Amino acid sequence: MISYFRPHLIFFLFSLTILFGRNYASFAGGFLRMGSSARSMAMGSGFTAEIDASFAAYHNPAAMVFLNKRQLGFSHHFLPLDRRFMAANLSAPLPPSASVGLAWVSAGVDKIDGRSIAGEHTQYLSTSEDAFFISFAQKILPWFSVGLNIKILNHQLPMNTMNIAGKGMGMDFGVFIHSESGPNLAFMVQDLNS
Numbered sequence: 001m002i003s004y005f006r007p008h009l010i011f012f013l014f015s016l017t018i019l020f021g022r023n024y025a026s027f028a029g030g031f032l033r034m035g036s037s038a039r040s041m042a043m044g045s046g047f048t049a050e051i052d053a054s055f056a057a058y059h060n061p062a063a064m065v066f067l068n069k070r071q072l073g074f075s076h077h078f079l080p081l082d083r084r085f086m087a088a089n090l091s092a093p094l095p096p097s098a099s100v101g102l103a104w105v106s107a108g109v110d111k112i113d114g115r116s117i118a119g120e121h122t123q124y125l126s127t128s129e130d131a132f133f134i135s136f137a138q139k140i141l142p143w144f145s146v147g148l149n150i151k152i153l154n155h156q157l158p159m160n161t162m163n164i165a166g167k168g169m170g171m172d173f174g175v176f177i178h179s180e181s182g183p184n185l186a187f188m189v190q191d192l193n194s
Helices: 002-021 040-041 059-067
Strands: 071-079 083-094 098-115 121-141 144-158 161-176 183-192
Touching: 059 083, 059 098, 059 121, 059 144, 059 161, 059 183
Parallel strands: none
Antiparallel strands: 071 083, 083 098, 098 121, 121 144, 144 161, 161 183
């Protein structure tokens, strides 16, 4: 009987240490993992190997070199509980084999009910998280490219008497292998130093 419970008890104890060892808190820039369009959100933001014409710099900067002309994209998502998510992107080729891009991504909450210590309504508050991207991509071979995003992060957290802001910088690095007939292959390292 003891030999039956012993492995289960050991498994249970190890499971507890793993469960308590997890960090369930949020990280800076969590809103950047939402996706920029309905299609990318439906695919779980798995657009690293996709050439998304409107938001190429957002998903993988290395994919921008495979755009033939300037691309402009804008999306606005109304989310439940007065939340919003917006993204704008401009990508342009730099002949002969490079591309640049600018992007802005914003998420926030409006109509937060501000209250005094006595519980009386004071004002409506809004909070927002913004990220500004400057992107560059270079085609190394006709089918292989690398790209870099420089991100400037800004978080506004209003209080009744003061506005609190958090600022930071980060980088993304991407590699893109373009296939004419089959699926593309891509690799991306996100949120370096952010």
